[in-house]
Amino acid sequence: MGMQGDFFQLLKEQGYQFGNPVAAAAGMDVPTATTILALKYRDGVLVAGDRRATAGNMVMYDRTDKVLEIDRHSVMAIAGVPATAYEMVRVLEHSFKYYRRTQLQELSFEGKLRAVSKLLKENVPAALAGTGAVVPVFAGYDREQESAKIYFYDILGAEFEAVEYAVSGSGSPTIRGILHYVNTWGPQPLATLPEEQATVQALRLLSSAAEFDSATGGVNRELNLYPVVKLIKAAGVQTIPDAVLKRLYEREVVRER
Amino acid sequence: MYEEPYRWIEAVGNRRQYLDEQFTKGSPVVALAYADGILMLTVSRGTPKLYEIYDRIALGGMGHPADLEKLRFSLLEMAHVEGFNRSPSDVTGARLMKYGLAPVIKQAFEEIYKAPFIAKILLAELGVKPERDLFLSINYDGNFEESRGWAALGATSSVQGRMRRYVESQPPFAQASLAQAVELALCIWAVGSLAQTASESSTAESSSTQVSDDKAQGDDSCLPDRAALLTHVRHTVAEKSLECVLLERRGPGSTKYRALRPDELGGLLPPAVSSPAVT
Incomplete structure (x- = not known):
């Protein structure tokens, strides 16, 4: 079994349980986390997420990181219950490493996608019980095909490839419409935007989501709080520093009246 | 017949002799700490001998490939389960060696009805700070030792002793x-x-001489110079x-292990080695 490099199987053999439903929790306000988006731009894929976690009407935390690096070439952005999502990311991170180190080759991009689906499927009972629903967006660089790709999932584990962009979370209906509009009738399609302009779009989109969705945190300039924006290119995953986001936000997003 | 203590000691002694012979055709493994991290190097015949165990831990081995694989898998399993259940910083070379490798290798060595592991293993661990870089090596009988700065695997203790003498004759290399x-x-x-x-050739000439004999010979002869070595x-x-x-x-991300590509390695070799080999 170990010879196949399946880390999740190894954990299970050691008694680890994932995605168990908790019946008593129905009706409880479970913390959830909210607007994430991924879009293809000129050099690869941009993934961004706001930083608010809420439980019912309460803001739990305003510094959540929902765009998580799984390895040097893949990122999972999470919407839903953070506890489950973080656990999923940890399982994935170790699974990919374990596979690479035991099999002496990188897990294929398709294999990584399957691993995400598999975890979501295992999580269905918890998701349906209301304590563990996670709706992620997975983006990564497919080295065999030499292109960055975006996939989104439903809570049952079905995977869908996004041609141009994908969104998830409670603020996503707002920006889905904007993305369609900008991509179709804007000055240029999203896929041709250079890095800086793609980042500006992401900041504007997340600010719009925060405007209409109380569970999405926007930019808080007083606290110097900006969304998390990561770029996936052939060379790997790169995080845009807050200083750059601040500069772009002040120059391109704020409109003084 | 092994129930008698004397027989058992004799059997273990035979085992040592048998195992010592197994390694003479193997290739030594060298690891040393330099300015930007740790380097591990060997020459292999097809099957690789250097591997990634965890984010900051590399393995080098001598011996039978099947035995090395078995031990490597058990280390990988232990490291990853531990790293997942606790945290990646709790996966340390010392624990892998003491609780992962040593008991298994020692038991296999002393259970004389079963085959021992034909393996010597070197673990190199990159510390958070350079002074915490650690090298751990284990012999086929389960004996292990820790060292700082550098470590090497060789077929016998006399071979390792010679490598040590050479290192001691060299200027310090921590900032190399x-x-x-x-x-x-x-x-x-x-x-x-x-x-x-x-x-190997001296034991071939006088096949039945004891191990201590070639040890003395190995330690006394003077070390070859750099040109001869290269x-x-x-x-x-x-x-x-x-x-x-x-x-x-300073590698990106949490995984610090990286195998040098042949072209990169080619560029780093001293001219005395690379010039005729590059074609």
């Missing part, structure tokens, strides 16, 4: 560049490799392949 570190590691490797060839490397590399991995302190 990668190219300097590669050259030094190649020389240490060559010292070990030449010593193994010498002891010539030996050049001859060996022409037929076999040079393998080199790094644990880079």
Whole structure:
């Protein structure tokens, strides 16, 4: 079994349980986390997420990181219950490493996608019980095909490839419409935007989501709080520093009246 | 017949002799800490001998490939379950060695009805700070030791002793560049490799002499100079392949392990080794 490099199987053999439903929790306000988006731009894929976690009407935390690096070439952005999502990311991170180190080759991009689906499927009972629903967006660089790709999932584990962009979370209906509009009738399609302009779009989109969705945190300039924006290119995953986001936000997003 | 204590000791002694012979054709493994991390190097015949165990831990091995694989898998399993259940910083070379490898290897060595592991293993661990870099090596009988700065695996203790004497004769290398570190590691490797060839041929001549005999001989003869060592490397590399991995302190992300690509390694080799080999 170990010879196949399946880390999740190894954990299970050691008694680890994932995605168990908790019946008593129905009706409880479970913390959830909210607007994430991924879009293809000129050099690869941009993934961004706001930083608010809420439980019912309460803001739990305003510094959540929902765009998580799984390895040097893949990122999972999470919407839903953070506890489950973080656990999923940890399982994935170790699974990919374990596979690479035991099999002496990188897990294929398709294999990584399957691993995400598999975890979501295992999580269905918890998701349906209301304590563990996670709706992620997975983006990564497919080295065999030499292109960055975006996939989104439903809570049952079905995977869908996004041609141009994908969104998830409670603020996503707002920006889905904007993305369609900008991509179709804007000055240029999203896929041709250079890095800086793609980042500006992401900041504007997340600010719009925060405007209409109380569970999405926007930019808080007083606290110097900006969304998390990561770029996936052939060379790997790169995080845009807050200083750059601040500069772009002040120059391109704020409109003084 | 092994129930009698005397027989058991005799059997273990035979086992030692048998195992010592198994390693003489193997290739030494050298690891050393340089300015930007740790370098591990060996020359292999097809099957790789250097591996990634965890974010900051590399493994080098001598011995039978099947045994090495078995031990490598058990280390990987332990490291990853531990890293997941606790945290990646709780996965340390010392714990892997003491609780993962040593008991298994010792038990296999002493259970004389079963086959022992034909394996010697070196773990290199990149510390958070350079002074916490650690090297751990284990012999086929489960004996392990820790060292700082550098470590090497060789067929016998006399071969390892010669490699140690060579390192001690060299200037300090903690601040060496990668190219300097590669050259030094190649020389240490060559010292070990030449010593193994010498002891192999001397045991072939007088096949029944005791181990202590070649130990004395190995330690007394003077060490070859750098040019001779690099010539030996050049001859060996022409037929076999040079393998080199790094644990880079400033590498991106959490995984610090990286195998050098052949073209990168080619650029780092001293001219005495690379010039005729590059075609």
